[in-house]
Amino acid sequence: MSAAPTARSRAPRLAVRIGVGVVGLATAAGSITACAPSGSGDGGDASGVTINVLAEDISYTDNWKELLPEFEEQTGIKVNIETVPYSDQAAKILLNFSQKSSDYDVVFTDNTYGTGYFESGYIDDLSEHEAKGEDFVGFDEFYEPYLAPMQKDGATFGLPVYGESTWLMYRTDLFEQYGIDGPPQTMEELEAAAKTISEGSGGDVAGITLRGAPGIQSVYPWAGFLRAFGGDFYDGDELAVNSPESVEAAQFWADLLKNYGPSGVGNFDWEQNRIAFTQGNAAMTIDATANGPFNEDAEASVIAGKVGYAPIPYAISDPPASGNTDNSLNVHALYLSSFSQKKDAAYEFMAWATSEEVQTNAVENTEAVGVTLNAVLESPAYDEKYGAFKDALLEQLATGNVDYLPAGTDANAIITEVGQALSRTLAGEADAEEALNAAQEALQAQLG
Structure with a gap:
């Protein structure tokens, strides 16, 4: 939801989890030209073919554009990359797929x-296409935690471009100044640390900052609180966004920000939250592992070299070591449209875009902490650039929860309603129980 996250070397920016509700699809449908589903390929010879890619507007995409002339010369394939903010993607991709349009051969989300998308039949199982890109990359070259979210029932339906988990980031210098012995081990200790620093600084430094903006912005990091209190979005197969654990997690989160958060936190998105932390205005934050490079950028961050990285603490006494953990595993990948009429060429581009050469260039020339190939993660260049937090990063990825957020066809509706409930609770319009009960009722009406 994503995490998430990288930046250009010239002008840092990140793929921010900003998801929005998919609304007005019926009205907007006329803007997409519907086409009949295509055949399985483009005749085996991709040379001379032009493909269209809908991508996130982030540095990984910039990296492709920089290297694209080499790919086009090598393969004879022409690639048009249309970039949009992450916040605009969900509606645009779903509209395209619901119209069975071949306008986009590849989507990146x-x-x-x-x-x-895979459950709905909108994207292909890539297993039958893997040989088409073998000159660039094979499935077994990807870091396994990054590939796993794109695998189901024996199918592999995406090639991972970048990924992330979530963690606690804290100011080691402030913890030492206020006599706090290491990172919090429980949510109770987290609250106590926030209180100590907020009150000890006379309010000059917030105890903690988090994303408070509606939708995926708040839901993405808040899902760690939900699981820290032993909750989930479901109880078995039944939706349970208003469970006792969910209510407790939402009220704790809201009270924490109201009491010890920065002014205006209810409107913070990923970027605003990152700036609040890197500019020294808060002692702690919980967010994506992709924030690490921004914390340690001495040219832009006043806290470089003063940040500790730790797992998100639990409230329950028996936290899981794996599976339903309170840290995410979110991976952004390339997907092949089932309605593409140029699948061979499209997959060849996908394999090239995730190849070792392309990912190595990203590490060397951008902020690309989330690269997905084993060879690149283990390279000296990666160690040199991200050594300050690499071990903590890999530990979070190894335990990351692929089911951390709702997924599937109902995901957007659930994230939207829960995000609205969090906003209402933070604003004091309702307590957590009332807000989440309303979200549960709304979702039952929408989803049946």
Whole structure:
């Protein structure tokens, strides 16, 4: 939801989890030209073919554009890359797929939506296409935690471009100044640390900052609180966004921000939250592992070299070591449209875009902490650039929860309603129980 996250070397920017509700599809449908589903390929010779890619507007995409002339010369394939903000993607991709349009051969988004696209038959199992890209990459070259979210029932339906988990980031210098012995081990200790620093600084430094803006912005990091209190979005197969654990997690989250958060936190998106932390205005935050490079950028961050990285603490006494953990595993990947009429060429581009050469260039020339190939993660260049937090990063990825957020066809509706409930609770319009009961009722009406 995604995490998430990288930046250009010239002008840092990140793929931010900003998801929005998919609304007005019926009205907007006329803007997409519907086409009949295509055949399985483009005749085996991709040379001379032009493909269209809908991508997130982030540095990984910039990296492709920089290297694209080499790919086009090598293969004879012409690639048009249309970039849009992450916040605009969900509606645009779903509209395209619902019209069975061949306008886009490849889409680039995260596994929260990708799983639903696969379940709906909108994207291909890539297993039958893998040989088409063998000159660039094979499935076994990807870091396994990054590939796993794109695999289901024996199918592999996406090629991971970048990924992330979530973690606690805290100011080691402030913890030392206020006598706090290491990172919080429980949510109670987290609240106590926030209180100590907020009150000890006379309010000059917030105890903690988090994303408070509606929708995926708040839901993405808040889902760690939900699981820290032993909750889930479901109880078995039944939706349970208003469970006792969910209510407790939402009220704790809201009270924490109201009491010890920065002014205006209810409107914070990923970027605003990151700036609040890197500019020294808060002692802690919980967010994506992709934030690490921004924390340690001495040219832009006043806290470089003063940040500790730790797992998100639990409230329950018996936290899981794997499976339903309170840290995410979110991966943004390339998906092949089932309605593409140029599948051979499209897959060849996908394999090239995730190849070792392309990912290595991203590490060397952008902020690309989320690269997905084993060879690149283990390279000296990666170690040199991200050594300050690499071990903590890999630990979070190894335990990351692929089911951290709702996925599938109902994901957007659930995230939207829960995000609205969090906003209402934070604003004091309702307590957590009332807000989440309303969300549950709304979702039952929408989803049946």
